[in-house]
Amino acid sequence: MLDKIKENYTRVKNYIKDLAVHTQIEVAAGAVAGAIVLGSLSHAYETKRSLYQPISFSEYEQLEDSAHAQNRNLNELTWFYVGANDFTAKVMEAHNYNSLWGIIPEFHRDWFSEKLEQEMDTTGRRYRRNLRDFAREIPQHARGALRELSDLTSASQEGNNLRTLFGQTWNYDYTESGHWEEDETCTTDDKGHESCTTTLRYVCDNYHHTWTYNPSQGVRASQALIQSGQRVPNIQRLQIETPTHTNAWNEQVIRQSFRKMHNREPTQDEMLQASQLFKTGSQYEIHIDSARSLWSQFIGSDSRIWRNYLSTARTTHKTTGCYSTSGPREYEFAEDLQRRFGSFIEHEQSITRGMGDAISGVPELEHKIKLFFVRQNPTMRVHYPELTDEEIRNSHSPRRLSREVISEARNLYRQNIPKGNIDTGYRPGMVALFSLLGGILGGLAGLGTDTLLDKYVFKSDRRYY
Numbered sequence: 001m002l003d004k005i006k007e008n009y010t011r012v013k014n015y016i017k018d019l020a021v022h023t024q025i026e027v028a029a030g031a032v033a034g035a036i037v038l039g040s041l042s043h044a045y046e047t048k049r050s051l052y053q054p055i056s057f058s059e060y061e062q063l064e065d066s067a068h069a070q071n072r073n074l075n076e077l078t079w080f081y082v083g084a085n086d087f088t089a090k091v092m093e094a095h096n097y098n099s100l101w102g103i104i105p106e107f108h109r110d111w112f113s114e115k116l117e118q119e120m121d122t123t124g125r126r127y128r129r130n131l132r133d134f135a136r137e138i139p140q141h142a143r144g145a146l147r148e149l150s151d152l153t154s155a156s157q158e159g160n161n162l163r164t165l166f167g168q169t170w171n172y173d174y175t176e177s178g179h180w181e182e183d184e185t186c187t188t189d190d191k192g193h194e195s196c197t198t199t200l201r202y203v204c205d206n207y208h209h210t211w212t213y214n215p216s217q218g219v220r221a222s223q224a225l226i227q228s229g230q231r232v233p234n235i236q237r238l239q240i241e242t243p244t245h246t247n248a249w250n251e252q253v254i255r256q257s258f259r260k261m262h263n264r265e266p267t268q269d270e271m272l273q274a275s276q277l278f279k280t281g282s283q284y285e286i287h288i289d290s291a292r293s294l295w296s297q298f299i300g301s302d303s304r305i306w307r308n309y310l311s312t313a314r315t316t317h318k319t320t321g322c323y324s325t326s327g328p329r330e331y332e333f334a335e336d337l338q339r340r341f342g343s344f345i346e347h348e349q350s351i352t353r354g355m356g357d358a359i360s361g362v363p364e365l366e367h368k369i370k371l372f373f374v375r376q377n378p379t380m381r382v383h384y385p386e387l388t389d390e391e392i393r394n395s396h397s398p399r400r401l402s403r404e405v406i407s408e409a410r411n412l413y414r415q416n417i418p419k420g421n422i423d424t425g426y427r428p429g430m431v432a433l434f435s436l437l438g439g440i441l442g443g444l445a446g447l448g449t450d451t452l453l454d455k456y457v458f459k460s461d462r463r464y465y
Helices: 002-022 025-050 060-069 076-095 105-120 131-148 150-167 215-231 248-262 268-275 283-309 329-376 378-383 389-394 398-416 428-457 459-464
Strands: 170-188 194-213 316-320
Touching: 025 428, 060 076, 076 105, 076 131, 076 329, 076 398, 105 131, 105 329, 105 398, 131 150, 131 329, 150 215, 150 283, 150 329, 170 329, 194 329, 215 283, 248 268, 283 329, 329 378, 329 389, 329 398
Parallel strands: none
Antiparallel strands: 170 194, 194 316
């Protein structure tokens, strides 16, 4: 029996040695281990990072009181960005968790639901507007802001039509000419006999380019551009109002965010700048000047240039080597116009898309917050009588609802204020990247281990194999 055990032990030992000598199992093992280690560390970091989102509030009370004192109203654009900022900030403030206990999902969900309920409350009134108020008001302000931006949206519709018209003014095509050449390939066998084969190879000689101009379409595009300028002679530049100072409650959250991101206390100017991010980081401020400049150029200098080109544009032919080439200046101008019309439309869409999505998205997010609270705290069902038993029963789990609430809040903020506070949402791409890096480093370490084992540890055993 003892001899049998020794025999099996020797067989297993030799098998392991054989694996180490003749395979690179260390490489695979190192790669797997490295991917797991770095991937896990990255996951833990991303989870912890996602528990705290830098925020700043808009000080809208200051803006509202100032406007009221002057017997005027804030414009809808200001109210929309104020609402989008503070609604999402309240959700993210409720989600923020400083303790390491926050990485335990159950503890954090309890915290999140409790804080969200405080932000939803209509009786506590820590602030002038709570989540319910903003959820009700933001869609109204979004519609109002879109009305205020009617010249921009009208110009975008005009631009889309003009892009199509200018795309029909020219046609480009080319044909190719070439010749066939013989290629002879010869081989010699081990007896010295040579055999040759001949194949044909096509060689391109020239491209024959044709730019076909459509005169009637050119005139039509010119007239349409003139009429667009008459319908939308300019795009107004609306003013988003900002606070002139910060209050203590806002400074507290700004300081917390600043310490998290910069490891130091912010200056008074930096706190004021943070409170104004709802404007300075907004899609409107990022895109409106470029959009206005493009439209002014379309209906001004571009329109005049195209009218002059109507008398010089003509179908053109050109032969070159087998490469692309630029066409006549009239053709290139029409192509550039189409590209810039596309850029103009993108500027408009960047501003208005988030507003349109907020009209339905904000009430849906508020509804999801209610569902999350009730699913997390079933005994508190009486707080939200507007929810039906069926929709509560058919809703997602508290864990999934929690993730969706914070994810959608961050997305709403990012969509409308992309250059505001830094987004610290969970980044699965970073986890995948570090897992890949861990796999590469682990594999290299395994390769080094395999080499050392072969060279030193199992050197004396090679005679067995």
